[in-house]
Amino acid sequence: MSKVDPNKPIIQVALDLLETDRAIQIAKESLEGGADWLEVGTPLIKSEGMDVIRKLRETFPENTIIADMKIADTGAMEVEMGAKAGADIIVVLASADDSTILESVRAARKYGAKIMADLISSKDPVSRSMEVEKLGVDYINVHSGIDQQMEGQDSLSIMKEVVKKVNIPVAIAGGLDADSCAEAVSAGANIVVVGGNIVRSSNVIASAKAIRGSIDSPTTVKVTRLSHDDEIRAILESVSTSNISDAMHRKGAMQDIFPMMEGKKMIGTAVTVQTFKGDWAKAVEAIDEAKEGDVIVIYNGSRHIAPWGGLATLSCLNKGVAGVVVDGAVRDIDEIRKIGLPVFATCHVPNAGEPKGFGEINSEIVCGNQTVNPGDYIVGDDNGVVVIPKERAYEIARRAKEVEKTEQRLFEEIRRGATLSEVMKLKKWEKH
Numbered sequence: 001m002s003k004v005d006p007n008k009p010i011i012q013v014a015l016d017l018l019e020t021d022r023a024i025q026i027a028k029e030s031l032e033g034g035a036d037w038l039e040v041g042t043p044l045i046k047s048e049g050m051d052v053i054r055k056l057r058e059t060f061p062e063n064t065i066i067a068d069m070k071i072a073d074t075g076a077m078e079v080e081m082g083a084k085a086g087a088d089i090i091v092v093l094a095s096a097d098d099s100t101i102l103e104s105v106r107a108a109r110k111y112g113a114k115i116m117a118d119l120i121s122s123k124d125p126v127s128r129s130m131e132v133e134k135l136g137v138d139y140i141n142v143h144s145g146i147d148q149q150m151e152g153q154d155s156l157s158i159m160k161e162v163v164k165k166v167n168i169p170v171a172i173a174g175g176l177d178a179d180s181c182a183e184a185v186s187a188g189a190n191i192v193v194v195g196g197n198i199v200r201s202s203n204v205i206a207s208a209k210a211i212r213g214s215i216d217s218p219t220t221v222k223v224t225r226l227s228h229d230d231e232i233r234a235i236l237e238s239v240s241t242s243n244i245s246d247a248m249h250r251k252g253a254m255q256d257i258f259p260m261m262e263g264k265k266m267i268g269t270a271v272t273v274q275t276f277k278g279d280w281a282k283a284v285e286a287i288d289e290a291k292e293g294d295v296i297v298i299y300n301g302s303r304h305i306a307p308w309g310g311l312a313t314l315s316c317l318n319k320g321v322a323g324v325v326v327d328g329a330v331r332d333i334d335e336i337r338k339i340g341l342p343v344f345a346t347c348h349v350p351n352a353g354e355p356k357g358f359g360e361i362n363s364e365i366v367c368g369n370q371t372v373n374p375g376d377y378i379v380g381d382d383n384g385v386v387v388i389p390k391e392r393a394y395e396i397a398r399r400a401k402e403v404e405k406t407e408q409r410l411f412e413e414i415r416r417g418a419t420l421s422e423v424m425k426l427k428k429w430e431k432h
């Protein structure tokens, strides 16, 4: 059952979910789309215990089941638990002590199971892969964990080294999609472990099919690499400010800042402006400082005198500025709407004040009760505006994407007829 044919790469779908019934449904859809092995993910095991393995074994008697227990100690006891619950392959941390790996291997032999060693967070993964092979494990998984992926780590370059050093089948895991699966298989992976990009998809069957197609003819897939900034912008384009706020643990949203016209998404890096009530000089001078793709973020603090209007908005459009945020008022709202550049502000009024020249460009400011530094990523949509500190921009963008994927799946389940409280299992997850 758990054999690997070197000519036919395996798709191991990682059921990183919290509920047994959802896991079973998604497992069915994944298999229909062409997945091969079913991994009971670590969060699922922690949430449901060994019984989820029993349930999956009962439902899928013929399929290879992997228990991603990430064993760190008491190898024999935990392997026995996993094997007796019905798992064919049990995952042990490669970073565990040799004694734990040996005990896991011995127990696996006794109960007719196999051991997969997960290289997640191993200090020297290539050497450790050779060591755990010698200790008797059956498979190696080169893995960038979900939190590590959010900070930009991936496992492909390590996997390319590992396949040269070991003779047992090698799996790869860590945010894989159809393109990266194809790349991994071309580079020698025997097993691709895919979690989020299948199980959090609104169309699980189609996502599994896309991966099946790409690994069965991997040469046809062309992988495009974007610059860091382009990648951040591309991800932010596909998520909402609500997704970003969730990813930031409900931080980052500006208070009392609203879109001046609906249906306009804004993404850019901040040029900050500190102005004073009734003075619009620095706000307008900032347009000359701004580059294409920047967002001008202004603290003005007056709800009655606008440091921004139609002429400034047109001037921004010409420079390729992505949008403007004003903690305070704007004016010429009809012109702003005609120009079509995204502008977010507290309110709109007719008064403009004078260009006196007080204030500062590109210092740390507070706008909408959020600290904004030059270069921070600013995202606006119909919900409002969020600030993402530049140091965490990639990570937050990736986490927001995961939030968005999870929501897409929940939308799909509600479309199929469940209520929101049912799909979220609200009662079960209320704080106790």
Ligand SMILES: O=C([C@H](O)CO)[C@H](O)[C@H](O)COP(=O)(O)O
Pocket (backbone or CB within 6 Å): 014, 015, 016, 041, 042, 043, 068, 143, 144, 145, 146, 149, 173, 174, 175, 176, 193, 194, 195, 196, 197
């Ligand atoms: O093992 C995993 C992770 O540590 C959570 O348990 C995942 O199953 C593995 O990373 C695959 O999932 P994706 O990275 O979402 O593809």
